[in-house]
Amino acid sequence: MSLSDPMLEKRVRELVTPEGVDLRVVLADASERFGAFALDIVFIVVALIVLSIAAFLMAMATGGTGVEFIATIWILGFFALRVFYFTFFEMQPRAATPGKRIMGLRVAKRDGSALTADAIFVRNAMRELEIFLPLTFLFVGGEAVDGWIALFALLWCGVFAFFPLFNRDRLRIGDIVAGTWVVHVPKRVLAGDLAAQPPSLAFTREALDAYGIRELSVLEDVLRQKDPQTMEAVARRIRHKIGSQDGLRDVEFLQAYYTALRGRLEQRMLFGKRKRDKHDKS
């Protein structure tokens, strides 16, 4: 996933730290949000099943005398899971439920200030409107109320449930009210520097001016993925374009060209010229 990806570029938002550096956070998209939520629901249901089994076993063990106590624990446990599961996990340092952690997401304030406990409570209290209310209409609608009324109620609630799909920042109602959004904070690994060695081949000025920054980052991806077929194809195209007649292996050639090209582009960048791509003639 390179930052030159245009789809990703649309989800990048400015987050300027008090030190004046823009961190360029990436917003979570609707599918990731939904995935995280689905995972959380699975965890909640599993926790409920475990809770029920434990309650049942305890009831068996006490021979029925502790039933009332166990039922109390169960009903409070159910309530705590429903209301406080999200709130509890989002108050942790990572500000994310287990589902969000797996998807590499976290909750943050839109204005970049500290995430407060109040904001977390509000954004999750709104779930009552977004998720549980539509579910109620979905399941009890048939018997208790007239079918048509249930249908209209469901549609009306659906407006809230699908709200994130209708705005640019993928905000739920809870996010709007609490002033939060959900951003990507993937843990990235610092891979080795591809330009650690000086280039093993000398290139002419013309050969190095054939490409720009976008091509350089594609070349970086190719070199990091190390797929022999892709490397062969890319090496052939570059050799053809710059007319190189070297006898190096594809990897060595690409490595050398990457280092030399990056050196050239970085040097020009220091003099104030970013050569965007190969069409950027200057």
Next chain:
Amino acid sequence: MESLVLKSHRFRAEREADWKKLEALLDRFERGRGSQLTDDEVVSIPVLYRSALSSLSAARAVSLDQNLISYLESLCTRAYFCVYGTRSTFLERITRFFRKDWPTAVRDLWRETIVSALFGLLGAFTAFFLVRSGAQWFYAFMPRELSEGRDPSASAKDLRDVLFDNKHGAEGLTFFSSFLFTHNAEIALLAFALGFACCLPSAFLVFYNGLTLGALYAVYFDRGLGVELGGWLFIHGVTELFAITLAGAAGFKIGWALAFPGKMERLDGMIKAGREAGLVMVGVVIMLGVAGLLEGFARQLINDTIVRYSIAALTALGWGAYFYLYRPAR
């Protein structure tokens, strides 16, 4: 022509150790072992964070290594959330909530609270007079499963028994009170969340809550049991009805900010209203917990109307003084 090793490579080699150090500290912090970091390590995080930030700005200017830049962006973002995240501990937060935030938020909501209370009273009076004018109205207001035989066809003795009979016994009380608490808390959360739809559903929910109350009261009033019912209701009802009224008020606050944003931008107004209303709602859940305890235990165990009324008066005074008389420093 080019220097042998790239400048951006040297740049990276010189700073890499600091980044790794910061990354290791963040890993430990995020795993929730923040308390296990030594003082020196805690102090070093902001320093390392600032140097990572300046590395990021420099890297954007001198390096074209995508992996390096995205690594630094992710590292700085994580460190940013750590450094500028919530600093107060959970305990400090709780103390501040009870000492200052909660009563202040409730007091600031007084206009909405009055409106919400009026809707509830309107519901109660409407149902009271309608049921007294014709008993069949009762069934329109009261869902059958809630009335448990307390309807106009019941005899005065039956109605009286419900008020003073411990049919649940001391046995069923913990379960009963936890059930009441969760049931009421969900209704209050709903009353709040519905406020988003321009106040109307919140108003209706509070009004409807008043209707059931008024209908029940009318039935008992007709049999001369009005005073006794008052004790039965208000021992926990003062707390519970107050909580539901506040939940409705919090819903109004949000709905009003959405419908009539005034001078603020609609979104900013919502955020401000949401913050205040959220504080009130945390408190509402706590109040309902108290109400559930009173309803499950105190009401079933105390069968004397005068004692019931004095407990009700005590809770009314307590909440009133806490919210409206107690003035914490702003």
